[in-house]
Amino acid sequence: MAIQKEQIRTALAHVLHPEKKVDIIALNMIQDIIVQDKYVSFTLEMPIKNDPLTQELSQRCERAIHKFIDQDAIVDIQIGINVSQQRQTPAPEPMGSPLSGVQNIIAVASGKGGVGKSTVAVNIAAALARNGAKVGLMDADIYGPSIPTMFDLFERPNVTVQKKLIPLVKYGIKLVSMGFLVDVNQAMVWRGPMVTSAIKQFMNDVEWGELDFMILDMPPGTGDIQLTIVQSVPLSGAVIVSTPQNVALDDVRKGVSMFQKVNVPVLGIIENMAYFSPPDAPDKKYYIFGQEGASRLADELAVPVLGEIPLGQPIRESGDNGKPIVLDNESPAAASFLACSANMQQQLAIRAATMPKDLSISFTEKSPSAHT
Template sequence: MSAQPLTPPSSRAVQVGLKPHPRIANVIAVGSGKGGVGKSTTTVNLALALQQMGVRVGVLDADVYGPSVPLMLGLSGRPESTDDKKIIPMRALGVDTMSIGYLIEDDSPMIWRGPMATQALTQFFNDTLWDALDVLLIDLPPGTGDIQLTLSQKIPVAGAVVVTTPQEVATLDARKAIAMFEKVSIPVLGLVENMAVHVCSNCGHAEHIFGSGGGQAMAARYNVPLLGSLPLDAVIREQADAGTPIVAAQPDAAVSQGYAAVARALMAQLGGLPRAQIALNTLIS
């Protein structure tokens, strides 16, 4: 079953004092209050779901201390650059990507202070020769630190997605992420509840290992949409580790259709935002 085509929204409004990137219609930040909730896996699979629907999409891996996008997309090696020192993005499965992981050895620790990390984010965003994109997903590091602050001040963001798991300790931190985005005037497009339920591959028994209803309760409390709930499934992890995420490897699987549903809900929320005052084609020309 092929993915139903999706018409992505035109360029939406960004923070006051900034204007949309000349080749990127909409930037969407994907954040979480804590690590270990599957944020990067969610980002990559959402990107692939959008790509299968005809959306021109890219992923910027902003987690300079723990980049995982190259592994998940099966990419290695260094990106090429042009004579004027612009970076040519690495590409996999129809998705443009950029990550610090392409520029360092796998076992090299990133011992950088905050200003160096934030400079890397802005350089990757501005100096990468992105294709004309409908959506660029920025996979943020966990928390609400320097990189998130730089994102709000220097990167034109149309909206944000917050990823959480159902248990209280995760939703507590996710609330902080929602509050952070609201404080810096970045609309929260919705919440994704990851690892919501585990279905035994042998007997089919469904179990809410991390509790149930946490995402729905938080969405209601903070008046943000619940874009969808995704399962805890070993195949998701196995395919990401293999460099062929589940949405690419098994697009017709129920899990992949779950990502597709979240992607459609995300685009619907994005489409409801005010339009940018300057059209993308005007900026490109």
């Protein structure tokens, strides 16, 4: 019986990377599988040229094909190189660098404006802090900062003697926003490069200290400014916020593709304003804008749905009153934000366990020594 490509992947999933202790299929190291009768060819992608593990991994691949598929198979392995361009989880920053104490940086983004990014970013940050994590929230929406209103905070931050900005702190969350620093109308006339340099200063010239999570509230859209921001910040992952209407879902595709373009893992989609529960019938869920749009799209894009947030006046009021609703123990909306935050953490853990740290631009070269 002819050998199938899927059999090759299954067999190679038995080959563990000796250092990362994760199989080479999960590490996405196998590409371009070709099978013709007993001839099997594929590319083994190594992170650097002349990687000392190349020969050992090639031999293990060949043995796995012979053991699990066909001992007479002719195995032809090309060696590809994956040049590191971008880290999946922040690599340790040099000691003393401003982000050396920050473990995970997560962007909350959307293709479309007004879908509830800031509401989600604020409540995810507050959910993590409520559970005991050290959390920072960076308002990357330079033109339309929401953090001051959503925290009811309009003070000016202090500066250290080394001229570093000291974040304001509320509900245990360290906060930085352009809204604390300048008149928002003044920021409106800034050009793209000024926005990028403001974001860089928010990373480099702020005393963030030790953080388990830094959440980035992104400006709406997937244009040049957003792309430059995601390239300037060492992101661990992104969360995409959407509402259920089809027109919003089209924008999710753009959002997911923007992050994939720069190799930032999309941890999942949060569907905001997903349903309405009347206050006098809190167990009923009315899916006003349609149901399951996000889950269908998530399947299509192979990205999980992290949760659904109801549409409700208390969420809008909490945003306007400056206290994240997730801090309200009684609220059903709080439970939905807590669930999203837990699912996001789970996705981060899965990524950390299975994703290679160095993946991106790849090219293939023929390596005679790797032929078997």
